[in-house]
Amino acid sequence: MAQALPGIKEYLPHLAYDLVIFGFNGKQLKILLLEYQNTDYKALPGGFIRREEDLDAAVKRGLKERTGLDHIFLEQFYTFGSLKRSRPDIMKKIIEANGINISGNHWMLDRFMSIAYYALINFDEVNPQPDALSKSINWYNINDLPTLMMDHKEITIKALEVLKLNLDRKLIGMNLLPQKFTMKELQTVYEIILGEKLRRTTFQRKMLGKDILVRHEKLFTGGAHKAPYLYSFK
């Protein structure tokens, strides 16, 4: 089961990226977390940058490896560079828990800066894949996260803050919903990201007034009530 670690000749030292991948299941906002083999550590997906590769390309590559998806909303939001964020002791445990021997001066145990990105994906389209060191990758509710490794909690909180600030400006609902959705689903996305309840009538009027939605057929769910229209973004 022993495998080769990435070589220092292939990757830039001291540099990594981390991904906060948001998904929406119709009710709740979730993120993807890796669980490392034989440890309790849960972590954001991440990776290294090849020496002859654009930063953005490296992150897109990692995102595709974890989700199988291309052409996803992806945005850099912050670079974490404090000294204390690097924890060679934890990295060593994770690698050794995979049955790999690592020398004390291996480059993966050095200090790292992490350039953090967040991605927005349609929950239903993705089949997440764990990376080489982890045993599983799973969705976790943003309001009920487990303990995260190192500074990954801080990274996640910052991602959510940026998401909130960008909510209106970047039409973020578009990327978290299926192609067609109801007004209520759109409102739920907004409510979860903003962390507050919104008024139904005001929200509807505002969204319809923006001239960004197309109305389609009604959705009959079997509920004993008026059926809502489906919408898509223009």
Place this chain on the structure above:
Amino acid sequence: MAQALPGIKEYLPHLAYDLVIFGFNGKQLKILLLEYQNTDYKALPGGFIRREEDLDAAVKRGLKERTGLDHIFLEQFYTFGSLKRSRPDIMKKIIEANGINISGNHWMLDRFMSIAYYALINFDEVNPQPDALSKSINWYNINDLPTLMMDHKEITIKALEVLKLNLDRKLIGMNLLPQKFTMKELQTVYEIILGEKLRRTTFQRKMLGKDILVRHEKLFTGGAHKAPYLYSFK
């Protein structure tokens, strides 16, 4: 005149920071640019990160070296990581123009990512200092910039975009104005950053309504008209 280059043992390889330092002279928004010795290159101030130094600390150190100032509004806004942004040919010219020999595989000629920050300072308080490789450092009007080295124009444009987005949220006027200022000066700061004229009466009402300003004595400038009040931030 020959001097020693920074050693690879002291600094993290492949990593630099750049600073977009904004100042306001009462009329125009300006940034600080270095001019390298014996070249036509103009560039943003920047530097490297020590191996045992927090990223933020490195940038604060650099900001203090250039401006002499501490406790300045400073914010990270983006990390530039494309392959083509690194130009070892240009770096080599700059270093050799300082009368220093540099070998072709020196670490300063490697690929670099740059973590960009912007700072807001009070124009009148600062006495800028050039760095070891440059002959001068000067203020340039943001609307009339010279040709900048490598991707520094792109970095500057992005800084201005972020400044614009953060204008209301972070009370940016506070950092660009002297302690006491007139409503007109505050409005001018807003107008330049937003790139549009604002309505005097609406602006005044909005600012006074925010409950962030303290009104002081009037300012008599000698103009043949009513004297404006001076304000400071609470």
Place this chain on the structure above:
DNA sequence: TGTTATTGTCTCAATATGTTACAATAATAC
């Protein structure tokens, strides 16, 4: 004392948002 440019504030109009109300459904129960 009149002239000029600018400032502080008021008013009214135009928009935008908060709030309530209510008719129009889809399914189900009878």
Place this chain on the structure above:
DNA sequence: GTATTATTGTAACATATTGAGACAATAACA
């Protein structure tokens, strides 16, 4: 069928915010 229920779409009105113009109150100077 007809009544019942939950939810949706939209109208209506109230309130708040912003746009636009008007105007009196200066400072300095001729």
